[in-house]
Amino acid sequence: MEVGGLTGDFRSPSTLKAGNNQMAAGDVKKGPWTEEEDAVLINYVRIHGEGRWNSVAHLAGLRRTGKSCRLRWLNYLKPDLRRGNITLEEQLTILDLHLQWGxxxxKIAKYLPGRTDNEIKNYWRTRVQKQAKQLKCDVNSKQFRDALRHVWIPRMIERIRASSGQTATTGQYPDYSMTSYVRTVPEVSISTTSSTTSDSSSECYKPINDVDFPTQMDPCCPDSGSGRFSDQAQVAGCGTDLSMDGASDNMWSLDGGDDDLQSVLWDNIWSQENIGFLHGQLYGEDFM
DNA sequence: AACCCGACCAACCGCGAGTAA
DNA sequence: CTTACTCGCGGTTGGTCGGGT
Incomplete structure (x- = not known):
């Protein structure tokens, strides 16, 4: 459908309801913003402030919808926006908060100053959903969420610690030893201060706290453990396979597992020491 | 050099909540 | 109470760019 050079259902009732009815169809411009348009919008907001976006579009002489002006301002022109790659801490915040809020x-963006919801959404779709797709998991599945909790997030914590110059003491932070283990197996046997069984043939790992784990399998990713990952590990006796692709920094696979194991791992990840460190890293002192 | 493909991200769309008339 | 309108949110699309072949 073409309406005055526009495509789609621009004139549909819902769209009109959404506030696009302030301009005749032929007046509306779509697509990438020009420098001139940006300058007009910036100047207008500087004088009149944010809000009343349909008025902005009309009074500033922009041939854009109010929605378009708002989006351009919030996602690109606003002065306090951060540009550039999303940091490890920011990634961790996103993963953590997404586990809580979906x-x-x-809402998540409120905890990432200078980042927009659009940016976070893009990160999630391009990075995280890609992981889920490669693991043949639904991104909202319990398996994938558990994998986030028990593999990806702990590993990020470790990396943040490493980059901040703190040592991940395995005795104090047993979960880190697991992520370290995931990275190094099978070339290097496990070395932790907890009771560890290192078996070069089975690459078994005695989980933290000497908890007995059932052997129930709950397959998530049928292909994991098939050899397409360079690094693989198994949490002994619990049926959970952890795999890490050495060629790519964030490629991993969690296959199987058990609620008891996951809760224990989770409890250790969120030990008081770790929470204190993490929240300091993520949210600053004000958060706690 | 040309083409392909995946990653990234800006922008659009539809919808629902809130609110004023 | 109803209607019209604004705003914001989440989902989706499409353009651009860089790396690989």
């Missing part, structure tokens, strides 16, 4: 992008 796709509440704007």
């Amino acid at each position: 796709n509440r992008w704007s």
